[in-house]
Amino acid sequence: MDRQAYIQIEQRDGVATILLSNPPMNVVCGPLTRKLYAALRVLEADSQVRALVLTGAGERAFCAGSDINEMQDMLQPGEVLEKKLVFQNKVFEFLRTFPKPTIALLNGYTFGGGLEIAACCDFIVAASTTKLGLPEVKLGVFPSSGGTFRIARRIGIARTKQLVFLGESVSAETALAWGLVDQLAEPAALKKTGYDLAVRLVAMPxxxxxxxxxxxxxxxxxxxxxxxxxxxxxxxxxxxxxxxxxxxxxxxxxxxxxxx
CATH class of the missing domain: 1.10.12 (Lyase 2-enoyl-coa Hydratase; Chain  A, domain 2)
Structure with a gap:
């Protein structure tokens, strides 16, 4: 798979699948965010697309957060806003308000910006082996693209503080119990589970x-x-x-x- 692809799109039976493709861990970077936005705009306008699935390329990660090397060049006042966060928040909000039903299919590690992307989707289906978390505090920062308020809407303030303040990961089973994810599947069945849900959504008016x-x-x-x-x-x-x-x-x- 082309390392510079960043985003790949598959379409079948009214379902569009976006693969986050930035090996090995599909981390969020400027090019990926820009290509994600472009893909969402195209799929929004495509009348043949009635449901959207987002997942990570490969088997290790849905998205393991942001590109730390990229962020190290954004440590002066205003730089992280100009170079990353303003546009990234625009893209994530566009995903949250996408006019068609969306499913995040978590096929591996889902940390930081990856969890923020997932929280913008209508449904979150995770592999039973998935680990999830918001570890930004361990880098001396905090989740700045919706990880505070969107996660709190899903699981409540107390558990969100636990995730954000301690930066610890949780298992898929804990995430399900908290309401952070909606459904679990064995890794081998994850793709089919997500696709079956998408097909059900396609059939709706x-x-x-x-x-x-x-x-x-x-x-x-x-x-x-x-x-x-x-x-x-x-x-x-x-x-x-x-x-x-x-x-x-x-x-x-x-x-x-x-x-x-």
Whole structure:
């Protein structure tokens, strides 16, 4: 696999898979972040893509964090913002708000920026052998691309402080118990497990999923009144769709719906 590829894309049956490809540990660097953003923009516009899977190339890591050698050149005031964090946060937020359902498939070590990427996805499926953590404190820094607040939304403040303040890793089993990941699979079955979930998502009505995702994502940031208004606007559109007609007609016919 080309070391300079950074991102590889596979598409099948409405599912697009992005492979983070920066051997040996698929660490986050400037070129990878830029290519990830470009890939997400292309897949957002592709009407044939209805679900997105992110995973790491190889068998060792999903993504083991940021490129430390790269960061050593960003130690002057303002440099890390200009050269890394401003754009990286833009890309990660774009992934979080991606209008199609997303799955992070953790096939190995998932640390630092890798866990921050995973936390932007709708579902996280991990190999049972995976180790996860936010070790940035051991480098004298902290998770600066959503690892504090997005992880806290998943597992609560107390456990997030444990991860961030101590910088220790947790097992896949602990991550599942905490709600940090949604499902475990044996390493040999991980790819199929993730693909099967993606296929189920592909079969769902896309406008319904898109609208529901936006509302759920906004639930911590907007008032109930704002969310009700947003929900009403989306409902008016969705209830007039061909998929709504098909879904309700199929229910009456007692048949599985066939959404567009």
């Amino acid at each position: 896309r406008a319904s999923v898109k609208s529901a995702k936006a509302l759920i994502n906004d639930c911590y940031d907007k008032s109930d009144a704002e969310l009700i208004s947003q929900s009403l606007l989306a409902s008016d559109e969705v209830f007039c769709s061909a998929d709504a007609l098909e879904g309700m007609s199929a229910f009456v016919r007692k048949e599985p719906p066939r959404f567009a």
